Amino acid sequence: MKLFIAFSLLIVLIQFQEQISCFSLSIPPSLGYYQDGHFVIGGLFSLRVTARDKRIKFGFNDTMSIPEAVIMDLTKNYQLMLAMVFAIEKINKDPNILFNMSLGFYLFNVDFFETKAMESSMALLSGESPPIPNYSCRPEKTDKLVAVIGGISTGISTQISRVLSLYNVPQISYAPFDLSLGNRVQLKSLYQFPVHNAALYQGIIQLLLYFTWVWVGLVVPDDMRGELFIKEITEEMINHGICVAFAEKGPVFPSFVDIGWYRLIIRLTLTRVVIAFGDTHDFLTLVSLIISCATFGNIWITTSDWYTTVLPFNQNVIYTYFGGALSFSVHKDEILGFKNFQRSVHPKKYPHDIFIQHVWSILFECPHLYEHGVRKLSQCEQNGSLSTRSLNVWDMNTSPLSYKVHAAVYAIAQALHEELSLSVNGDSLDQGGLQAPLPWKLHPFLQKGKLGRSNNEENIVNQEDSATKIDIFNYHSLQSGTKAQVKVGEFLFESHSVQHLSLNEKLINLDVYNNQIPFSNCKRSCPLGFRKTQDGWYALCCYDCVPCPTGEITNETGMDQCIKCPQNQFPNKQRNQCLLKITAFLSHEDTLGVVLVSMAISLSAFSAMILGLFICYRDTPIVRANNRNLTYVLLVSLMLCSFCSLTFIGQPRTVTCVLRQMIFGVVFSVAVSAILAKTFIVVMAFKAIKPGSTLQMWMVTRLSNVIVCCGSTIQVFICAVWLGTYPPFPDVDMQSEYGQIILLCNEGSTLAFYCVLGYLGFLSSLSLLTAFLARRLPDTFNEAKPITFSMMVFCSVWISFIPTYLSFTGKTMVAVEIFSILASSAVLLGCMFLPKCYMILLRSGGHFRKKVFKWIL
Template identity: 70%
Template sequence: MKLLTAFSPLVVLILFQEQISCYYLTKYASSGYYQDADFVIGGLFSLRVTDGDTFISRSGVEDTSHIAEYVFADLIKYYQHILAMVFAIEKINKDPNILFNKSLGFFLFNVNFIEMKAAEGSMALLSGESPPIPNYSCRPEKTDKLVAVIGGISTSISIQISRVLSLYNVPQISYAPFDQILGTRVQLQSPYQFSMHTAALYQGIVQLLLYFTWIWVGLVVPDDMRGELYLRDITKEMISHGICFAFAEKVTEYSSMDTVNWKHFMERLTLTPVIITVGDTHSLLRIVYFVIFYNLSGNVWITTSDWYITTLPFEQNLIYTHFGGGLSFSFHMDEILGFKDFLRSVQPRKYPHDIFIRHVWSSLFGCPHYYQHRLWDLSQCEPNGSLSTRPLHAWDMNTSPYSYKVYAAVYAIAQALHEELSLRVEGDSSNKCLLQAPLPWKDPEIGFFWFPHLPGSSPFAIPLHIQIMPRESCCHRSAVTCEITAPSIPTKGPTWEKHQ
């Protein structure tokens, strides 16, 4: 009797804990942007840059007195990636020819460029709450609908996402620059990527150098495997055309004086008028800091669209002072049909549940935002403000390559779901875990996903291989695993634009 008396409170406590384990999480405002639907696509994006490193003073010693803008900054133009996903899902939900009477929703998180946040965001998609609880679904109405995840923007972020999602067989499409490292299936599920024909890109850069007789140039690449491949391919192309290198520098994302002699590096930049930089915005961020810190100007920067020259995490008027001679190469892409009109219509009152738009609006329109009565107050902002009125250095109405890939990834997932919904369930109508469709439908080109509304005068196809992978607890957390062979975005050869 005494033993029963002693254990009764413990049993009650355990039962009570089972009932309220997710109750406390509801007290925290979720950091995600959620829209409910029959199927939900997760999105892990990077909208801010944080830098915990110390900066190097002019004397070469470490300076711990950080400048606030360097420690934390919003990459406003990256918000277009989220809008591309929202726009694609809205178009699909309005299209009666895809997904039948099913709808698509989304669950979006900002993971910055921090690997730990990428892992946390992935777990939040699986548990339905932020902060997440590993291996526990607090919001089954959210997690049971998750079919795929789009993210991240870099190789390191994509790897962290894959390490979590691969445990649950959730498909992942990365919109990062193509990296062969992500194609290895040794320890983790390989995220699907969009491949690019970089040979044509390098040929375009070489033709530009030869046209202006720039035969003495500097080369800067990130210090990783991707940078090694860049260096190997582009040097081979340049040497074959008689172009010489003043230097070839590998830089890390967060370098110090022990790894790179930045002062000597800056001196070489002043002696080399033409600099070729191949990398993305984040991997080249430290170079941007030091170019401004050492007040360098007059260089011609030749790069690719993976590096947003006009997206700098500090005062935008510094762009033209230090990078006014920037030339950016990209693959030719027409605008996504209707995307500009969608961008013009975006306003905070149109998307009141968008937790990211308040910071974007406040930055673009120079108006404060307040949190009152559990609502964000943007009354100080222009009531009819439009993104189309913002200058180019602050916002770009043209579709970025990253946004294009996010848009295409949503359509690839939707088409895979449509193919799955088209399959008739034979022999086991009681299995509610299997997707069923009211009517059968098959594209004439079985295994290919056609984009009738994507840029260009004619549609193009993405090879698809759809594989159903049922789990033992399928009804508890249903998902469709889709083998998607990543497409090559249709091109008309590389094009370049001058940032002025």
């Protein structure tokens, strides 16, 4: 039933706006409440919300009167009038403030309508209602006007100031502070109360951080205040890691087809925490919407201008659905004696107050009748008191707006006091000749900013206090109805670096969540081993979780960046902890090391056996062919090549790192040079035996020796340059292998290393080309064919070595080079000497067998 009532109210609010605009209404006379005094302060207040045609024009002479459609009676706003009357009565009782002179007032109800506020402002200046523009009908009223207090919203304050600024009449607005009003030249008479935006923003942000609410929505009025709030607080929230889920701007009375509210409903379902910035009247429709859609379970954070106790809804309804809301209000003390004053208020005490008749009839549900457009009470409770009314219609506590009105009266009274002090002659004051000062003479005193009040406190207008204390309230749904808000904490702000938030969580009542702090984030925190990814504007709140890259960890949830492990450590599989790396190198104990060592020793032993065999049969034609000395050099160099591979195995040290590549390069250059010399002998031998050739065999033999010496000497020179410039040295590799620190030999100059290999490649290519050209020469002992085949395989091994070597790291890289050394040595040994061994052993007949038996016996 209650939800139905709230939803019906929402429909009525929207329908009245659309349907009433069909009529052409004339503005009826605005009746005011006047009390005479030596000085008169005007007051413009809003006691109800009415639906009127926005297209109407001023027509004060029209007699046509159509009743206004009252959408909502804001009975609690009558407290603002009482605050003004109470302040004036206290000032009149103090002879020291105005030198035994009195203050009067002229109060108007402008509803919540800017056109009516403009008309009432003109009525204050002309002394009549309806007013006659630019004409004073009653000088006894208008000449006493010194200042005006009003209005309740920025729009109403602006329209009032447009009129009063023409006559330079001071106006103190109790509406929320609007920075744009101070920048308008035509509103030069307008004064506003202090703004505490920095304190308010920081207080809200600290509260959000306290509860880890980092995904929140914003609802603001569709004006400059709302734009400025979104801009400023969004920047602060982003700096503190808080994201704005949405920022919705809406008018007080939206159109029925306004898509903005439908979009807001969808967003409320996805966002748990919503900040509502603005005064209560900016969100009259929104409150009805919240009550109608109460299943969202949102936590509302409101500003000091959001005062829900003003709303004339049933208490149980409004506080049930705002049960978890938190409100920020600048700290203030209760106005001394104001509650007792409210208890004493009665229509009989103020018979000329036309507004109390209307309010009283609503508060006490009294029968009434209209007389000249004014509601008159016929029967009502004789001893009725405002203190007996429930919170949904009246609150005895001082509202923020009432506090401002009371302070504004004292600000004007203090300005009058200072102006009158200038007219004092000696110790006496000629009261009979003293007249009300012209209104614009109060501007210098109001602009000073420091204005006294009755309780000796200070109020600053248009300035901001250096230290601000903000009270934090929690809306409670109390069965007794004695309280609507409970103070649960406070925020003290001195500067961005000096601020303190204190909360009493035991007092915070979150009914919609069974007092459990709700979760308000776009996504839960990333687990250990994962980090957040950037996602544009909402990177802080809406993010994806990706695993940490290799070598990095996260040891806490929700981390933005992964932590890189030290070089001597590596992450575990979960990537939430760094572990110590183990050192690794190709050692003799490794399976791969054992295999390579065995292969190297076996190949060296096999080379030694062939060398022994060739020495034993050194006088045979097959051994003597092609220079047996070159054969011995080649076999010795191949044996050393196999042995040099052993220097690559074991923990790298300075000696082994320096010698292993040098020995490898020099020994292999000797072997390949010997092969080139043997090929050269084959070619030159056929030329030497041709008829008429002057070339002798002894010359060919000597040239072959020169080839071996020159080929190896050039390699020695390259290695010497390498050693003299940037020699190899022991090094560590901490990145290539996961979880390992690889001990290796850094080659120093990579260019020198590839020069050594390139030179070997040059010798091999030259030998291959020479052998290929001599492969068809006829001779029984022609070695061109086996040399051609062996050099082809040799070149293939080392050509494939380079990409393979570069594609591996650590121990595998060393193993690849060792394997290439052994494979190339085995190819040369097998292709060039195994056929000769076969011929020596198998074709020598019984001569070899006899020698074998002789050795055995």
